[in-house]
Amino acid sequence: MSGASEKPGVLNGFEETVKDFWVSRPRRPHAGRKVAGVAAAIGQRYGLDPVVVRIALVVTTVFGGFGVPFYLLGWLFLPGESDEVSGFESLIGRGRSSVSPAFAVVLVVLTVVSAGGSVTGSWFDGGGLISCALVAAALYLLHRSRGHENRPAPVTARKSSPAFTGNGAFTMTETAEAPSPARGWDPLAADPAGWDLPDAPPAPDPRPTPPRPSFQAPQRRHRSKVGSATFALAVVTAGAGVLAALNGAGWFSAQHVVGLVLGVVGIGLVAGAFAGGGRGLIGLAVPLAIAGMVLTSAPFHDIDLRGGLGDLRETPQAVGDLKPVYQHAAGDIRLDLTELPEGAPYSTTVSNGAGDTTVVVPANADVTYDCHTGAGEASCFGHSSDGVSQPALTGTDTGADGAGGQKITLKVSNSVGNVEVRRG
Structure with missing residues (x-):
């Protein structure tokens, strides 16, 4: 008994x-893909409409944030159709793939950054663990029930084998063809065609041969690896800066992260000027420079990457539940203080990078306020103000x-978005 299921198409355990699942992984097709073909691959493999898979990825991205790292994992671990x-x-040197090693490194970095943010709770309030479990369970159940259907044919490497020729030398061919019985038997085990003597060379033409032009085809320029290496290093730098910001390193603001990445790209451009190559980095340096100028000018000078993404709703019931600081990178914030009991004075700070912020206070409270938004109302x-860089x-x-x-x-401050403080 090998433990295999007696029923066809049913897996045990x-x-x-x-x-x-790993042996018969979905293959990313060339046709029908939107980005990398991950959703199309899963849909074709398990008989689903790829639109349903894409909707599921969007839902898991909004609720939990795991849709992005899951798609990157599929891009990284699902082979292409050919x-x-x-x-x-x-x-790691296991075979050939249409995904270049440099881009594979980029995918690894992006996967680590996105998965780390969603699972640790820095983004989307920790719902990444739930969405990760749901995605894994859905894949498991799909393969258990439909894994025997639409199994992709494996793409194997073409192997070379030595073939013996009549002149006593071995040559590498795709397959060594066995001698045909119709050719007869040769006691020396040589190819009968090898004994055929070549025809006599043709008589030389008495007419003078015109001199051949000394034209040489241009040599193909060696492709430099400076561009790929610089791009990969820039992605690693950006990912490390974002992770540091999400873990509380105050120096790594959006402006500083863009500046670091722009510095890496600049070094790559200088290296490419000496080693040859790297011209494609100009297309990355220009938008980075524009973004850096925009971020360092008012009113975007105080954009902070800390605090996570998505909407935040807080209603503290006791003074101990009130946080001294509510900080968010992007999304709407609504802080309701009407449920707090009366007692000793208390204070809090609300900081939002991009989005609307609303704070509701008790009807009879004495509130000392400081409200500011870089761009918005x-x-x-x-009391109200509207515009850019208002006091x-x-x-x-x-x-x-x-x-x-x-x-x-x-103290309520927004970089971009509306701020409102009102009574309940």
């Missing part, structure tokens, strides 16, 4: 299903009942 192996296997207790709105509002209520100190 988790280990057998996982091994069979490839021997996947891009990652080609990177700020509205705090009836902050500051002051104290005691509410309709006058002074004597709960003391609250608020």
